[in-house]
Amino acid sequence: MDRFLFLTFDGLSTGAVYAAFALALVLIWRAARLVNFAQGAMAVATAYVGYAVVSATGSYWLGLGAAVLAGLALGALVERVLMRFVGHANPLGDVIVALGLVLLIQAVLGMVFGSEYRPATVPFDTDALSVGGIAAVSPYDLWVFGAVMVVVVLLALLFTRTPIGLRMRASAFAPEVSRLLGVNVGRMLTVGWALAAAVGALAGMLVIPTGLGLHPHAMDMVFVVAFTAAVVGGLDSPAGAVVGGLLVGLILSYVTGYLGPDTTPLAVLVLLLTVLLVRPGGLFSSVKARHV
Amino acid sequence: MSVDPILQVDGLSAGYGPVPVLREVTLSVPAGTIAAVLGANGAGKTTLLRTLSGLLRPTGGRVLFDGADLRAVRVEGLVRRGLAHVPEGRGIVAELTVDENLRLGGLWRRDRADARLAQDEVYQLFEPLARRRRHAGHQLSGGERQMLALGRALIGRPKLLLLDEPSLGLAPRVTAQIMALLRRLCDSEGLTVLLVEQNVRSALAVADQGVVMSLGRVVMATGAAQLRDDEKLRHAYLGF
Ligand SMILES: Nc1ncnc2c1ncn2[C@@H]1O[C@H](COP(=O)(O)OP(=O)(O)O)[C@@H](O)[C@H]1O
Ligand SMILES: [Mg+2]
Numbered sequence: 001m002d003r004f005l006f007l008t009f010d011g012l013s014t015g016a017v018y019a020a021f022a023l024a025l026v027l028i029w030r031a032a033r034l035v036n037f038a039q040g041a042m043a044v045a046t047a048y049v050g051y052a053v054v055s056a057t058g059s060y061w062l063g064l065g066a067a068v069l070a071g072l073a074l075g076a077l078v079e080r081v082l083m084r085f086v087g088h089a090n091p092l093g094d095v096i097v098a099l100g101l102v103l104l105i106q107a108v109l110g111m112v113f114g115s116e117y118r119p120a121t122v123p124f125d126t127d128a129l130s131v132g133g134i135a136a137v138s139p140y141d142l143w144v145f146g147a148v149m150v151v152v153v154l155l156a157l158l159f160t161r162t163p164i165g166l167r168m169r170a171s172a173f174a175p176e177v178s179r180l181l182g183v184n185v186g187r188m189l190t191v192g193w194a195l196a197a198a199v200g201a202l203a204g205m206l207v208i209p210t211g212l213g214l215h216p217h218a219m220d221m222v223f224v225v226a227f228t229a230a231v232v233g234g235l236d237s238p239a240g241a242v243v244g245g246l247l248v249g250l251i252l253s254y255v256t257g258y259l260g261p262d263t264t265p266l267a268v269l270v271l272l273l274t275v276l277l278v279r280p281g282g283l284f285s286s287v288k289a290r291h292v
Numbered sequence: 293m294s295v296d297p298i299l300q301v302d303g304l305s306a307g308y309g310p311v312p313v314l315r316e317v318t319l320s321v322p323a324g325t326i327a328a329v330l331g332a333n334g335a336g337k338t339t340l341l342r343t344l345s346g347l348l349r350p351t352g353g354r355v356l357f358d359g360a361d362l363r364a365v366r367v368e369g370l371v372r373r374g375l376a377h378v379p380e381g382r383g384i385v386a387e388l389t390v391d392e393n394l395r396l397g398g399l400w401r402r403d404r405a406d407a408r409l410a411q412d413e414v415y416q417l418f419e420p421l422a423r424r425r426r427h428a429g430h431q432l433s434g435g436e437r438q439m440l441a442l443g444r445a446l447i448g449r450p451k452l453l454l455l456d457e458p459s460l461g462l463a464p465r466v467t468a469q470i471m472a473l474l475r476r477l478c479d480s481e482g483l484t485v486l487l488v489e490q491n492v493r494s495a496l497a498v499a500d501q502g503v504v505m506s507l508g509r510v511v512m513a514t515g516a517a518q519l520r521d522d523e524k525l526r527h528a529y530l531g532f
Contacts, residue, residue, distance in 0.1 A: 180379065181400070
């Protein structure tokens with residue numbers, strides 16, 4: 001029973017990271033109709049920035065802020081100088097460009113920082129607290145879960161309660177009509193990429209310390225799992241990304257805990273295939289497809 | 293009523309890729325009037341409106357709106373100059389609520405108070421919308437959608453309204469209401485309307501001018517009353 005409880009909290013904590021990362025994928029999917037395959041590499045790059053600031057200043061919080069700012073900047077940059085110019089004539093065009101970006105980022109990181117694992121510090125204890133003799137959840141897990149939930153709520157408020165959120169949603173759903181109403185659709189796309197990359201940066205900062213540490217490939221597996229979570233929830237649904245992330249986090253935690261870590265990648269694959277076969281639109285896919 | 297044209301189109305040509313569709317279209321719309329652009333399906337009416345608002349790049353000719361050459365204005369900048377384009381069919385954002393659609397129409401305005409006032413006026417003008425503020429666009433009937441698209445354009449208090457087949461799929465009664473509203477706005481607020489319609493009778497009932505297009509050209513432009521009443525003319529150009 002304690003094991004189940006431990007695995008549940010662990011799953012919710014890593015699930016929160018998957019949720020954030022899946023949410024970042026969904027943000028870009030909704031704005032630009034493409035899956036940002038470079039999101040893992042971009043998040044790693046911003047985490048390197050964050051941890052450089054942590055070791056220079058000694059403050060985790062300054063480093064976290066720097067990573068998020070670097071995410072905003074990198075996201076905007078990637079959209080402005082790269083993705084904007086990829087035509088949609090070839091459906092694989094943006095995938096190829098994104099994969100090229102992955103190679104570029106990982107090569108640059110390897111040259112600048114080397115490719116050994118670097119330790120990543122955490123602001124809270126990662127050992128599980130004992131509550132009534134049961135070691136269930138660590139302060140760090142609570143911080144991760146709480147941070148992601150706060151970001152999710154802030155994003156929801158941004159999109160539903162502010163003028164720029166309204167502009168961003170309108171641009172994504174009806175770019176032409178939005179332009180006719182004075183919305184700068186190109187700028188909304190840039191903002192969308194910036195936000196997504198900032199959320200990705202946060203997810204990277206949260207999850208990297210729980211793995212082997214900072215490394216150019218540190219987010220590869222997280223990306224695959226988060227992509228699965230986004231597909232589970234439905235690429236079009238922010239709420240689906242969050243639920244999908246938590247769900248996938250829980251499933252993988254149980255699989256790893258009860259069947260061993262070797263089965264985890266297989267479980268991801270099985271999950272992805274099952275959803276694609278049974279409900280290709282994702283759990284949250286709506287039937288209200290656009291009609292005139 | 294002023295006789296200065298607020299919209300002057302000279303020799304405008306445009307097309308999709310290498311295929312020319314609009315061929316040297318020339319027309320002029322005096323401020324405060326309604327010009328009805330008529331013509332069969334495929335005549336190029338939608339293409340004309342899309343070229344006027346810059347969604348489609350012209351291959352030749354020019355468009356003067358309120359004294360400025362529109363070729364130099366970006367699509368996003370049109371509302372600020374007083375030009376509203378309600379496109380054919382899918383004029384609303386179906387995923388947003390009625391209220392959000394209307395707010396979207398006023399977001400660009402600096403005068404926030406007047407934008408809110410304009411929104412209230414739209415709700416008074418179109419009762420059914422007021423009852424469905426929180427409904428998503430895709431839950432609305434065809435008539436309500438058209439009201440929403442039109443109302444949203446009015447929130448910008450435009451000088452010139454480009455309307456692409458507002459009567460499409462509407463009950464005759466709703467069509468008549470919308471046409472009457474356009475006439476009222478022209479007479480009382482000085483609005484100018486370029487009205488694309490296949491519903492010739494409804495359009496000519498309120499228009500000042502009739503412009504008939506065929507195969508991308510303007511084949512006739514004359515007073516609406518004349519088109520309405522001259523059987524020979526009507527038969528030759530409109531086929532009834
Ligand atoms: N997106 C497009 N690509 C290519 N041809 C088009 C496109 N839209 C319209 N056309 C062609 O342009 C001509 C005029 O169409 P349109 O302007 O929609 O006419 P109308 O609005 O008068 O019915 C038609 O022959 C149509 O086939
Ligand atoms: Mg048309």
